[in-house]
Amino acid sequence: MFTGIVEELGEVVGLTDTGGDSAVLAVRGPLVTSDARHGDSISVNGVCLTVIDNVDGVFTADVMGETLRRSSLGALEEGSPVNLERAAALGSRLGGHLVQGHVDGVATIVAREPGADWEVVRFSLPASLARYVVEKGSITVDGVSLTVMAVDDETFSVGLIPTTSKLTVLGGKDVGDPVNLEVDVIAKYVEKMIGARNV
Structure with missing residues (x-):
């Protein structure tokens, strides 16, 4: 769950086709990766993605074909800026509104x-x-x-x-x-x- 309050402008450093109906997205975002662990959720341009790993301020996430087809993530390329937000923490202020990270x-x-x-x-x-x-x-x-x-x-x-x-x-x-x-x-x-x- 997110709030729609962007924490950081990140940068795509790679979008790799895995050969099937999916890709791996790599994004640089020093703030959102400061405490990101494997399995955490990060919103990338409004799409909830799960962190695979986090190395030197760059996190990677699997993106399945359904997400590539139903969002604009498939149009990203190296160097593209992206909006980043970590999942909301219970007990914190809700600055925007309840956002799921599920693109309609x-x-x-x-x-x-x-x-x-x-x-x-x-x-x-x-x-x-x-x-x-x-x-x-x-x-x-x-x-x-x-x-x-x-x-x-x-x-x-x-x-x-x-x-x-x-x-x-x-x-x-x-x-x-x-x-x-x-x-x-x-x-x-x-x-x-x-x-x-x-x-």
Whole structure:
């Protein structure tokens, strides 16, 4: 479980195809690896990955084909910056919202509208996720907990403050770039429970 508050901008140092339907991802992140052990969870651009090993500030993780197909991790290459967050610790502050690190879909950046103090960024909204995205609700974009400013049937917008632009990969992404989306899991549970009652 994560909070969507990015701790560090890491760097991909390798994405190795293992010859099957998987790959091994190697990421440099001195902060998140400072206490990382085998089996720990680290969110990479919003995808929960399990640490295989951690050597000199670089951790490796297995990435199965399902994850490569359903997220933007397969498009990473050596030198790509990535958002990193360690799993939340019980008893600590919850700065963002409850994030599982389970990507629901991939969107693209549709527009960026810079302002004097912050920027509005608009993303495509996959039809299968539209019912879970509401104005002023929470959404995770590349592992960043954000508040939805506006939403319609095909897009949604968020506001990026300078800190978010500077300290996450979202500041350097261009129109057309892919991003990982995770909708609020509570909405999915509510939908399932209401559906079960109406059967």
